[in-house]
Amino acid sequence: MAQRCDEVPRRLGNYWLRTRLGSGYSGSIFSAYHVHTGDWVAIKVQDINHECPTNRYEEHFYPMLQGAEGMPGLFASGVEGKWHYLVITLLGSSLDNIYRNNGQRTLDLRSVCSIAYQVISRLRTMHHREILHRDVQLGNCAIGCAPNETMIYMIDFGFSKRYIDPVTRRHIPDSKQKRDFLGNYWFTSVGVHCKGKVPSRRDDLEAAALMFIHLLTPGGLLWTRNGVPKTDEQHMRIKRAKQSARPEDLCRGMPSEFEEFLRYCRRLKFAEQPDYEHWMNEFKALAHDNGFTDIHKLIWPPPPQQAKPVPRAAPRRPACTSSEMENVLQDLAKLQLNHRPALADQTNTPTPGAQAAKPNDAEEEDDVIDLTGDSTQTREKPKNSAPHTPVRIKKFERLWQLRVAVSKATDNVALSKIVADFATVLKETGTSKTLTIEGFSFLDALRKRLGDPAAFMQPMRTSRARSTGNLDQEVEPQPAYVKLDLVARLKREVARAPDNKALAQMVADFGAVTNRSSSRTITKDGFAFLEGLAARLQALS
């Protein structure tokens, strides 16, 4: 029962209505200004006879959220004629509008990390105030008006609900009985949408996770592509697609944080309190590892890519000799990491000039080597950004030392230990598993070392190799994993690698696959491959 714009009066209470900003199932939103003060606001107008009186519900929640960061304020409410209205903070575009105006292209990693950080923080606020949103979606997150245009606000509390009983102070009960679907087709959790479960905090977070993944998926989540379902059969199809999509498929090519977050949400128990801070820190660290600070601000459109490093005074001395350093620098300079821009480097609204300049920028950026301790500093550092954390400096140094150790290793036992240490450093330090330039440099050195038979004790060889005695000239059949190009295959086949040369090829393929992935992240299979590699080196010693 959508209301017609011309039916709504020009004035409601003390406000002159101006432009319609949006409308939903149950009402419309207008910009308006106060007749005396001229202050601009948004007015949410609804027919009092509407079958779904969401304004009335919403009115109840605003006072509970009043004053919290990223929550619109309620200035007035009332009924005039047949109209119920809520006067609330005027905001800017919703994330849905931003996504559409961007041609429904994927957003850059920086923006998605900022959205993730802020939306999780908003849900934490709501949940701490004992309210479930229950309709998390792009259209219900909006940026503020200047000077708050970098802040994301949650809007539309028409489906919200208290999950703590104000009298008994107990969590609402779960139920085995299937409930009618409440929420939205695209992002409502699998449990609530497809299985008819009672919504709780975990479902707000799962909807947020699906929203982030949608923003990073070319063409959006699979089940959003045919528009709003018009028949039950179409709705069933959406549910089936949503339910059968595995996190690893939904998040292919994305930094592992997104898949892990979705899995985490789905593992939460009905009444369990989510660890909001942990996930806010994860997305903050992911952004930081990709060179982005100020993650609590959504800067839209994204700023043009920063290519030049800031010259740094008095670089710290790395822990190796000058000749070792020279070798490393030469190797780094030869690395070709710019076949494909990392997800973090994508911008959504490049200016024509910036677009044309991008390949060169990327090349310059990849060729720049920062010796001061943090590879993220190859990008320009905002003036007021936080100092590097000791964790990242440590990671850089440890990878550097391992890189040097690889060049010196003379047997497979030593190499095995170095590879195991490499995997440990990547796992331990920082929360993001993105492979940095030092990581690629390590892989490159390892590949070279493994491919140099003179450096090692004679490894075990296949009978064919032994018969010719010349491994380098041997034309070997291509392993299956090369064709299938999957880290999972590498993981499986590393245990069967016949010799160091085969391992060298696997390391080269692993580096190439990781470099080609949009985020250069080491996945669980990637770690399993590295661990398998360490084990195989032991076996071949």
Ligand SMILES: Nc1ncnc2c1ncn2[C@@H]1O[C@H](COP(=O)(O)OP(=O)(O)OP(=O)(O)O)[C@@H](O)[C@H]1O
């Ligand atoms: N405070 C606001 N300032 C500016 N625009 C707003 C504001 N609130 C909502 N809008 C715009 O209006 C649209 C609809 O708002 P909202 O979701 O609150 O209405 P609704 O009638 O409850 O919609 P639905 O039925 O789809 O849930 C939003 O997506 C947004 O674009």
